[in-house]
Amino acid sequence: MDTPSHRRDVRADLIAAGLAILDERGFEAMTLRACAARAGVSHAAPAHHFEGLPGLRAAIAAEGFRRFTATILEERRKAGEDPRARLEAICEGYLRFARAQPGLFNLVFNLTFEHVSEGEVEEAGGAAYAVLAETCAPFAPLGDSEGSTEAFVWSLVHGRACLELAGRFDGTAAPPPMATMLAGLRLRA
Amino acid sequence: MDTPSHRRDVRADLIAAGLAILDERGFEAMTLRACAARAGVSHAAPAHHFEGLPGLRAAIAAEGFRRFTATILEERRKAGEDPRARLEAICEGYLRFARAQPGLFNLVFNLTFEHVSEGEVEEAGGAAYAVLAETCAPFAPLGDSEGSTEAFVWSLVHGRACLELAGRFDGTAAPPPMATMLAGLRLRA
DNA sequence: CGGCTGAAGTTGACAGTGTCAAGTTGATGT
DNA sequence: ACATCAACTTGACACTGTCAACTTCAGCCG
Numbered sequence: 328m329d330t331p332s333h334r335r336d337v338r339a340d341l342i343a344a345g346l347a348i349l350d351e352r353g354f355e356a357m358t359l360r361a362c363a364a365r366a367g368v369s370h371a372a373p374a375h376h377f378e379g380l381p382g383l384r385a386a387i388a389a390e391g392f393r394r395f396t397a398t399i400l401e402e403r404r405k406a407g408e409d410p411r412a413r414l415e416a417i418c419e420g421y422l423r424f425a426r427a428q429p430g431l432f433n434l435v436f437n438l439t440f441e442h443v444s445e446g447e448v449e450e451a452g453g454a455a456y457a458v459l460a461e462t463c464a465p466f467a468p469l470g471d472s473e474g475s476t477e478a479f480v481w482s483l484v485h486g487r488a489c490l491e492l493a494g495r496f497d498g499t500a501a502p503p504p505m506a507t508m509l510a511g512l513r514l515r516a
Numbered sequence: 517m518d519t520p521s522h523r524r525d526v527r528a529d530l531i532a533a534g535l536a537i538l539d540e541r542g543f544e545a546m547t548l549r550a551c552a553a554r555a556g557v558s559h560a561a562p563a564h565h566f567e568g569l570p571g572l573r574a575a576i577a578a579e580g581f582r583r584f585t586a587t588i589l590e591e592r593r594k595a596g597e598d599p600r601a602r603l604e605a606i607c608e609g610y611l612r613f614a615r616a617q618p619g620l621f622n623l624v625f626n627l628t629f630e631h632v633s634e635g636e637v638e639e640a641g642g643a644a645y646a647v648l649a650e651t652c653a654p655f656a657p658l659g660d661s662e663g664s665t666e667a668f669v670w671s672l673v674h675g676r677a678c679l680e681l682a683g684r685f686d687g688t689a690a691p692p693p694m695a696t697m698l699a700g701l702r703l704r705a
Numbered sequence: 706c707g708g709c710t711g712a713a714g715t716t717g718a719c720a721g722t723g724t725c726a727a728g729t730t731g732a733t734g735t
Numbered sequence: 736a737c738a739t740c741a742a743c744t745t746g747a748c749a750c751t752g753t754c755a756a757c758t759t760c761a762g763c764c765g
Contacts, residue, residue, distance in 0.1 A: 360752080371715070375712080436678070437622070453687065478676075483675055500663020503659050560746095561742080709765100713760090727746085731742090
């Protein structure tokens with residue numbers, strides 16, 4: 328017997344449903360009605376929790392960001408104390424997250440959320456960015472501007488992930504490992 | 517009086533319609549029916565030229581790649597003969613293309629085209645990649661593997677473009693200029 | 706305890722979408 | 736003139752997002 332919908336967290340169930348559908352069937356299959364059906368509610372139930380499909384996507388993106396942040400924190404923890412090893416570890420974690428869950432990855436990193444309050448996404452994104460900034464802190468900035476190292480590393484690993492997911496590296500020389508591409512970074516004096 | 521549909525190139529008209537809609541109204545507004553209406557044909561006409569919506573998207577992506585290639589060739593030409601200036605010029609052209617036409621940019625670079633023959637997209641993509649590879653040829657490879665420089669540069673500029681378009685740099689330190697991020701590249705001996 | 710209120714579901718409808726099937730039209734070849 | 740074929744058209748169907756109106760249940764107040 329299904330739990331009556333008023334006795335449970337429908338919002339959380341819809342987000343969980345969206346994550347499952349993204350993982351199993353990809354971005355285009357993640358529709359409002361598919362999420363509602365998977366969560367066991369009517370097609371109009373999401374309207375009470377989200378600002379339409381864009382709102383649901385934003386909520387899923389925020390959750391995805393949180394999961395991503397947990398992933399790269401764990402990778403960094405396992406890498407020990409060497410700053411370069413830690414930075415390489417979060418980059419590898421980034422790539423692994425993208426490969427394991429391409430649909431969620433695109434939702435988290437490549438969609439804009441116009442006309443929707445992005446507070447939750449921005450907050451989750453800020454937490455992920457803080458991890459990156461902390462991990463880059465031991466390195467000298469590029470061109471003497473603060474924040475440049477993390478922008479550089481993030482651009483590099485994100486581009487690497489997107490192009491790979493889209494199959495744009497197919498038929499070209501395989502990109503070198505992240506360690507090689509990061510080799511030019513110098514530690515602070 | 518409209519040109520009868522049998523007297524003109526419906527395929528090309530549909531692609532042009534798709535490009536216009538992407539530019540004016542964005543990715544989600546670019547539907548089969550919107551393209552057909554804009555091209556002045558019935559909603560089922562595209563089925564005779566493309567393998568459904570994915571096929572139309574792939575054809576538009578191929579055309580977008582060609583336009584992109586023309587853009588960066590022209591930027592490189594204008595930059596003169598200095599290898600570093602030329603590389604920076606195509607990276608700036610990349611960013612400008614992305615900012616000017618985000619919908620087309622995402623279609624060209626970030627979508628996969630499963631279940632659709634990608635020959636045209638791959639061919640067009642190969643031409644763009646060849647320009648990048650030529651422009652990187654004067655630089656020493658990273659970690660001694662051929663093809664590494666262009667993979668590095670492409671990852672960097674593509675990530676930079678995607679994160680900016682998605683608004684993920686908002687609230688963070690602005691990324692440094694491409695010239696700064698590419699400064700670590702060394703010319704071949 | 707009964708009534709009221711509000712949150713949060715539901716059902717149903719509508720417009721837009723992608724795709725498919727069947728019919729139509731016009732050009733081409735014999 | 737007739738047959739054939741390519742390429743369009745019309746119409747239908749299932750799925751989609753969104754909206755409106757209704758229903759249900761929990762909580763509050765008198």
